[in-house]
Amino acid sequence: MRSERPVPAVFAVARDDRHRFTKPLRDEIVLVTGHGIEGDAHAGETVRRRSRFRGTRTEPNLRQVHLIQRELFDELAVEGHEVAPGELGENVTTTGIDLLVLPRGTRLRLGDSAEIELTGLRTPCVQLDRFQPGLMRRLIRRERGGTRLRAGVMAVVVEGGVIRPGDAVVVELPAEPHEALPRV
Template sequence: MSGTVTAVSSNGRYSFTKPNRDSVTLLAGLGVEGDVHAGTTVKHRSRVAQDPTQPNLRQVHLIHEELFAEVGADGFRVAPGDLGENITTSGVDLLGLPVGTLLRIGGEAVLEVTGLRNPCRQIDRFQAGLLKRVVGRDEAGRAVLKAGIMSVVREGGVVRPGDPIRVELPSEPHRRLERV
């Protein structure tokens, strides 16, 4: 399985959206250089309030570009970086990956998938009604979270739009992604 990076985004201060960049530098064990969510311990405000010593399993946020077309069919306008992601992808079923999947991006960077992004109310502040489009239910009534996945940086490197993404699944048995 493979895909492509379509955009990269980062922000050095807390804000919901992140501006697009020509490139981002991933730092092993930390996240995106200069991004407010980089670090070895949690940086998301809600997590810090609970326990600031928790390990940061949300160093890099990825969203599949295909989501933008899906919500666009319902009249929402979403572009790369708008939902706070660091890396926008195309061609990879991010939500279907198991925990521990390695994403080899470009020539050097390696991310390890840790879980699903937990969509929050800020999505509705961005565009009213959008939260209901990125959270759904499957046939069994389980929540389906579509707002991307979270990862940690195993090997650093520069990531640019157009970089290839190579997917390496972990050994079986695979564990489904859950909120992190």
């Protein structure tokens, strides 16, 4: 019997106009080319958060869109943490795709016209433990060969558009050789 692979799709979308840990779910979000998500506190061409400044406010914002795969929530539930879409601050929750194994420069087409490019892995921070004690440890896996971060991926908007739950996700890998996603 053949097992059908799930079709990659958008499971949920979220945005917040303030810098809060959890983002409220929305019926849709609007991606703006080179800027991020319309109305989201992390949108902008340059770095938005003080913790990310490395000298100037002109550094490119590589964290315009935060994505997490819904399957992570199932894994966390087995480990004792109930987490729902938007609660870890992600803008887009996907299903049917392992975001963490995709190489840097992968492009994702979301819905009819939006396109983003993956820039790196989200680095887990202490706010995770403030949300649920012990959660940060669950999102950092010590494995043979190194540490695996599971807090999602970050991207920049290449082509704007509207994204809604249920929209298809199409993956386009960059030319080889592939480079692993760095921490951003």
